[in-house]
Amino acid sequence: MPDPVDPPDDAAIREELLKSTAVLEQRLHQRTEELRKAHLQLRQNMLTTVKAFIALLGLRHPSLASHSKRVAYTARLMANHLGMGADEVQQVFFAGLLHDVGKISFPDNMLGTPVRTFNNEQMARYRMHPVDTENALLLLEEMAPVAQLVRHHHENFDGKGFPDGLQGDAIPYGARLLAVADGYDAFQQGTVVSSHLTQYAALDAMEKARGQRYDPQMLDVLLEVLAAQRQTRQCERELHVSELEPGMTLNRDLVRKDGMPLLAAGQVLAQGLIERLHAYQRTLGEDLLVYVRGA
Numbered sequence: 001m002p003d004p005v006d007p008p009d010d011a012a013i014r015e016e017l018l019k020s021t022a023v024l025e026q027r028l029h030q031r032t033e034e035l036r037k038a039h040l041q042l043r044q045n046m047l048t049t050v051k052a053f054i055a056l057l058g059l060r061h062p063s064l065a066s067h068s069k070r071v072a073y074t075a076r077l078m079a080n081h082l083g084m085g086a087d088e089v090q091q092v093f094f095a096g097l098l099h100d101v102g103k104i105s106f107p108d109n110m111l112g113t114p115v116r117t118f119n120n121e122q123m124a125r126y127r128m129h130p131v132d133t134e135n136a137l138l139l140l141e142e143m144a145p146v147a148q149l150v151r152h153h154h155e156n157f158d159g160k161g162f163p164d165g166l167q168g169d170a171i172p173y174g175a176r177l178l179a180v181a182d183g184y185d186a187f188q189q190g191t192v193v194s195s196h197l198t199q200y201a202a203l204d205a206m207e208k209a210r211g212q213r214y215d216p217q218m219l220d221v222l223l224e225v226l227a228a229q230r231q232t233r234q235c236e237r238e239l240h241v242s243e244l245e246p247g248m249t250l251n252r253d254l255v256r257k258d259g260m261p262l263l264a265a266g267q268v269l270a271q272g273l274i275e276r277l278h279a280y281q282r283t284l285g286e287d288l289l290v291y292v293r294g295a
Contacts, residue, residue: 079093081228102133106126115192153175155175177218188202203223235293237291237294239290249267249268250293262280
């Protein structure tokens with residue numbers, strides 16, 4: 001009869017457990033690194049796509065690109081004010097940049113004509129631009145959430161918008177936000193009515209459409225963001241990169257010439273970051289102006 005096998009002692013069991021744990025941790029680390037690289041690649045793909053579309057907008061008509069950048073900036077301020085998650089904020093920002101891509105196919109006379117003066121044929125074409133934008137973005141799977149927002153940014157809160165006649169909470173949250181950011185700039189740029197409205201006149205026009213064109217909550221958020229912006233800008237400094245010091249905090253987003261963000265408001269400047277800004281400025285060959293907090 002064979003001798004019985006002696007059971008392993010506690011030390012041997014602990015050693016095997018440690019080995020198994022080490023293997024699992026190594027596999028987990030590898031998987032985490034793979035996911036991190038995949039996420040970075042996905043983000044890079046999205047940024048490349050966005051920049052390409054913005055370039056096309058600028059080539060078609062400079063006002064399309066500049067309007068889209070301002071809408072994106074306002075939309076991001078509103079999204080951050082609402083406490084939306086980082087991914088949602090990015091989607092809203094990209095939707096702001098891309099919401100008018102479908103207008104690339106418009107004839108010149110439509111690009112320079114206020115919407116409220118369109119004839120029936122022009123209005124029918126105008127109403128298709130959110131769908132045309134969505135179709136262009138859906139060629140890239142990762143842009144699907146952004147495509148949904150741009151499809152619905154002309155839905156009215158009272159259900160009388162387009163393309164699907166959605167009403168109230170049935171309209172995606174980000175699309176309701178985007179509608180307000182878009183309207184705020186469009187009224188000031190003269191693309192809604194036949195005159196360029198002041199900031200306050202634009203807000204007054206939007207107030208008259210509260211609960212009809214615009215979600216009342218989102219209008220309130222815009223007003224709160226603008227009030228906070230006025231307050232913070234009363235105590236900010238405009239500096240050249242050469243004047244920056246570690247510990248300063250950005251009071252406004254620092255954006256590139258193409259409208260893409262470099263640094264977000266609230267970023268605390270460390271020495272290494274300031275050195276990178278110096279290097280970036282040298283590649284531009286021109287001075288960067290940076291707005292920091294403090295009187």
